[in-house]
Amino acid sequence: MRYMMTYDWMETVRNTNQWMGATANSMASYPLFSMVPNPVFNWMSAWGEVTERTFQRMVVKPDWGIRTFTCEDGKDHLVEINTVVERDFGDLIHINVTGRETQPRKVLLVAPMSGHYATLLRSTVKSLLVNCEVYVTDWHNARDIPVSAGKFDVEDYTLYLVDFMRELGPDTHVIAVCQPAPLTLAATAYLAELDPKAQPSTLTLIGGPVDPDATPTEVTDFGRRVTMGQLEQSMIQRVGFKYKGVGRMVYPGLLQLASFMSMNADRHSKAFTDQIQRVMRDEASDHDAHNRFYDEYLAVMDMTAEFYLSTVERVFKKREIARNAFIVDGHKVDISKITDVAVMTVEGANDDISAPGQCIAALDLCTGLADSKKANHLEPGAGHYGIFAGRSWRDNIRPLVIDFMNTNSRKGKSLRPANKNSAA
Known part of the structure; x- marks a missing residue:
């Protein structure tokens, strides 16, 4: 109480x-x-x-705000947000441009569960809509999920990604932004071993802490400095009586926001x-x-306590994914089993959250993957947000990612170049 x-x-x-x-x-x-x-x-x-x-705004979920999309026919087409898979803790949604022919690339954009809603990637989605069918993981606010729905930790998160990839099929291109990078890598390895026909075509990891110790930052130092008991005592609370998730243990969004803003x-x-x-x-x-x-x-969401604590303990402190020792639902995930999924990493030279070296560590873990299927890019002068939502993303990184998808598409045919459509 x-x-x-x-x-x-x-x-x-x-x-x-x-x-x-x-x-x-x-x-x-x-x-x-x-x-x-x-x-x-x-x-x-x-x-x-x-x-x-x-x-x-602190308790309001932002709208996607993408209402129309101008296509090659010169007409403005309406944009619909369709739910493809509905789950307690997060949905798989399709940003669908109505009346437009199916685009040559099916992209699964894995949004972070780190305090903000998936709409934080709005500009990323807009840029990909130009020539991709875009699907996004839409994570739910834990305060609105009844206790009866059960727990949700890093293993559950990984299994959600596995199911989403299975739903979309092997011609999917997966892009994981920041926090989900290591867990998306694990989900891909899980499929590579247990359901290889459901593997995506490519996996792009952007600014994620695959190996947090590769280049220490203030974030990783904090994870090392505090004990799990201290985190649970200072960060975890029970949802109050106002919301459907009353009684659920969470890391409150308001507390996360206070931490974000205190840094600057x-x-x-x-x-x-x-x-x-x-x-x-x-x-x-x-x-x-x-x-x-x-x-x-300012629009923040609560995280389940078990997800936050297991992320700190297993991804940052014990480095289970960096050591290739991650276990999901009793099965030890072996990242070396990834042999047919092209993997690309993207880092920002000035990223002070996931510093250069943390994400590219994924390529070293993919020991079963040919060098021809590996790629990496270090964006000069770019900070954390710039590598997926700023000018660096629009002008430099996005074209590289699209080319990477084209080169490694399972469809086995040359994809057409980017068109000049625009979203509004």
């Missing part, structure tokens, strides 16, 4: 700040106050508007101060740069 009270206390603080922002905005916006030539009322209204939006507190503080000034000057809009970024950044 102590953990549940803490969870509800955090939600109470968030809710109170949202209410205070709404109250300040409403009160300072009374027409009567416009007669008073004191800027304090303008400041109060602007502060309230920014504060209300900020704390409201000065930058975030300045960003919100500047936004208040812009609102006062009527220079802000609903979809300006600040709101576009923070609407996504």
